[in-house]
Amino acid sequence: MDEKGRSLKNNNNMEDEMDLKRGPWTAEEDFKLMNYIATHGEGRWNSLSRFAGLQRTGKSCRLRWLNYLRPDVRRGNITLEEQLLILELHSRWGNRWSKIAQYLPGRTDNEIKNYWRTRVQKHAKQLKCDVNSQQFKDTMKYLWMPRLVERIQSASASAAAAATTTTTTGSATTSSCITTSNNQFMTYDYNNNNNNMGQQFGVMSNNDYITPENSSVAVSPVSDLTEYYSAPNPNPEYYSGQMGNSYYPDQSLVGPELFPDNYFDYSGLLDEDLTAMQEQSNLNWFENINGPASSSDSLWNIGESDEDFWFLQQQQQLNNNGSF
DNA sequence: AAAACCCCCAACCGCCCACCA
């Protein structure tokens, strides 16, 4: 059925009587809406629509303004920091998109929702598990998110190295910088629960995290983890950080060997993760896990059958160990 | 080259709640 030809169901009788326009907004409509709001402000969307000379529902005007025309709307790719925040906040609140959006200045609930549906759920689908399953949640928490943290820190370190020739070592805290659309600047200190981001956004100082203790997939203490492959970690420092309560294993306890043998979840990573990893020539540890480059080429071009096989392997591994 | 397929995201929908007369 022609979407635009469909009769409009709307609560507002007055609007039912009008010949309302639907579909994509034109530049002229945008201009009208922006002009009107600049003069009269937001709110009263139904009457705003009429007074602005727009043949649109109030809802449509509101949505267009909030999701697109608002001057502080941030456009463009979701950054690593934003991805991390989305995963983190979603793990706490579920599909509370508007609530999550509050912590990502400039991003709309719609955009976050779209990100989740297109990117995150895609990976769940690839893993052939439900996006709401504990298994997938754990995959995010123990594999995907740590990888994001790693990448954020790596980028941050690169930026710092480019900015100065001096280096900090030893007791330097591990932090990453999150820049927002408003050029707000938040830092996250992975070694300190009372971090700036937690204070500013109130997201990192509660007890809601799925910890290794309450997770359905047990993250074992030392004895188990030391059995896992000991791939050189490009930046093992991040493991020593904690998000909330023991969110990540402490390196002093488990060392860099976070992941079990055969459980490095490349398919749980974003595509750009894989690309970035591939591009880092010093990351031949990946090759070490999976064999020489010649035989690991296929890993970068995972077909469904390969993934199925891989996933079954992981399932088997989990069943055998009951842990990562 | 073009058809088929896939992905992204702007826009819409239905439902709900708060507020007010």
Added chain:
DNA sequence: CTGGTGGGCGGTTGGGGGTTT
């Protein structure tokens, strides 16, 4: 209490552009 209205939310759709076959 009730009905009307405004506004917010999560879920869904479909057009368009990119990619693959």
